[in-house]
Amino acid sequence: MARHDARNWHDFTEMIGLLCLVSSILIQHGASGQRVKVEPEVLSYPGQTVTLRCAFPDSTGTQLTMVTWIYEPKDGERINIAVFHPNFDPNYPDSPLKGRVSFSHNPPDMMSPSIQITNVEITDEGKYICEYATYPGGNEQGITYLVMLAKPSNSASVTTVTAGTKPVVVARCMSANGRPPAQITWVTTANGNATSKSQPSVNNTVTVSSEYLMVPTPKDNGIDITCVVAHRTQVKPERFPMNLAVQYAPLVSIEGDDNNWYIGRTNVALTCQATGNPVPTSVQWKTTSGVTPDTVQITGNVLKVLKVDDNINTTFVCEANNSIGVGRNQATPLLRDTPLPQKGPTTGTIIGAIIGVIIFLALIGTAIALYRKFRDRKLGKGPPKYKPPPPNKTNGSIGMLNTSHPAVAEDRLLQNQYYSTQSAEPVTDLDAYHEDDDCGETVKEHYYAAAPSGWDEPGNNEVPAPYVHTGTEPQDHHHVSNQNRGDSFMSSAVFV
Structure with missing residues (x-):
């Protein structure tokens, strides 16, 4: 058993060594082949002159002995078409390309031995190999595929x-x-x-x-x-x-048959419509009985019943013809004593229509209102302004208006009609004189609504005590108290 295992191990090591040797050869061959530079593919049309480029740009440590161009057809064997050795003239062996192939330079250059093929033919398509004989590396090559094109x-x-x-x-x-x-x-x-x-x-x-x-x-x-x-x-x-283009026999349809053939009805028209490829050459009406009632008139593809009576109790047939065949359709009136009920809008349909109109008008009104509001804002139109009441003749000053209203505050501030209780100077920043609670409803305004009476009179240096307004702000009026006199009065706010 031990001898058998040793033999297997020996065979295994020999196989590994052989694989390594083959891999090394393949790698060296691939690395050396990359040194020959060519174009992978060249396109050409019949009758043109094509150049197949080849170069060995880095020959350091390598002696370039000879270069050979080889042609390999798609179905065929390799053929040498051009050979160059530095010690001899270029040689062009017998081949299908002889007389049309030559080196691009004269004399050829070992570093760039490109070739030209004149008047190329479709049969010239195939693989072209530029192969160098080198020392000490051996042969190295590059492959170019010549693809011949012909526009269809x-x-x-x-x-x-x-x-x-x-x-x-x-x-x-x-x-x-x-x-x-x-x-x-x-x-x-x-x-x-x-x-x-x-x-x-x-x-x-x-x-x-x-x-x-x-x-x-x-x-x-x-x-x-x-x-x-x-x-x-x-x-x-x-x-x-x-x-x-599909040809077919006429396809016939009849229009106008509403299945309401009641006795005494007049002027009922049936129209025969026919389509086909080729276009139908003839369209005609007839009856299965072969007899056309006296009250029936036929004009082209239109059959008109002047008056419905018992004679109309037959089958009307429309036939259309073209070169492919005949197409037909028929209508058989079902006579009635009274006409069918007319179909009209139901009560539910009418109510639904009315509701729809109302909703539509409401939407239009809402849209108009929103548009007007948007237009007023864009034009700078705000809420109506307050008009202050006239001055109080008794105490020579006016009561405080609802100055927390933005329109009133802005209007009076622009007119410099507020004065400080400390310096009697015009107020320019109303926010500095407002004290609001957390809910924004109680307001204390420490400034005058107008210059104190007699302030601008000579020798009058006394500054009256300020008005203090307290309480919930109304929309149309509020109370104002005079702390010096202890009386009160109602000051109305007037819109303009």
């Missing part, structure tokens, strides 16, 4: 079909002679499916065709359908908008 010719069309029950092709789209193959998609609300196929075309190009299949119905006629072709040579996909 795109087209689309609808197919006129007849409504039926089996899937048919209703539209076709084609992208011819393109390289690489184009991509075709469909945009439509029609209920169908698309099928696409590609096939080789001239000069190794590809033609892609697509068909849209569906079960056509009359309602599909005229539906939008768009073919969208995307190709590498186009800045944006090319779109082909179309409309489906």
Whole structure:
């Protein structure tokens, strides 16, 4: 058992060593391959001259011995197309590109051995390898893919079909002679499916065709359908908008039959409406009995019953024709002795309408009121101002107005009609003379509403005691007390 385990361990270590060696080789090869700089992909059209670039910018510690360009077709073997050795002239082996391929510089540069291909063809597409022979590292290479482009010719069309029950092709789209193959998609609300196929075309190009299949119905006629072709040579996909063309026999409907055929009714009209693709060529009325009553008049697609009587007890048939077929519809009057009750608005409907009108008028009134309020504020119109009462002739001064009203306070302050009880100077800041309780209802105003009587008279230096207003502020009046005289009076506030 121990010998068997030792052998397994030996095999395991050898396998690990081998894996490490392979990894090291792959890493070195990848690192060395990156030193050859090429373009991953180059695009070209037939007849152009294309340049395939190659460079070895950092050759420190490496001797560049020789460079070879190799062509590898998509389906085929590698072929040397250009070789350069510093000690010899450039060489161009036999290949499909001989005579059209050459080094870009003459003499070639080992550090930048790019090549040119003139009059490129679609068959030149493939892989091009720039390979350096170096010492001591060995061969290093870079790969460029030459992609040949050919702008396709795109087209689309609808197919006129007849409504039926089996899937048919209703539209076709084609992208011819393109390289690489184009991509075709469909945009439509029609209920169908698309099928696409590609096939080789001239000069190794590809033609892609697509068909849209569906079960056509009359309602599909005229539906939008768009073919969208995307190709590498186009800045944006090319779109082909179309409309489906579905032919169908006429569809006939009769208008005017209200099922109210009462005896004695006059001038009842039935109108025959017919649609179809192609447009119906004829529309005619007839009866199942083959006999048209004398009281019936037919004008075009309109059948008019002059008077309803027992002779009208038949079936009227309208037929329309086009190249696809015939469509028909019929109306059979059900005679009545009395007319059907007329349908009108119910009491509930009327009441609901009245309530709706009332609510609507209320909303209009509210909107007008809000608009007026907004307009007054915007124009600077505030609440009405107080008009102070005339001065009291007895004591030579006026009582205090309700100066806590903002309109009154602002008006009198502008007129300098408040005077300090300390200095008899005009008051300019009413807030400094207000004392409000927590609820803002008791106000003590320590200033005069007008200059004291005789203040401006010579020798009169006595400053009367201030008026003190206390109490709950009313909207139209309040009491004012004179502390010197001990009397009181009512001072009215007048709006203007």
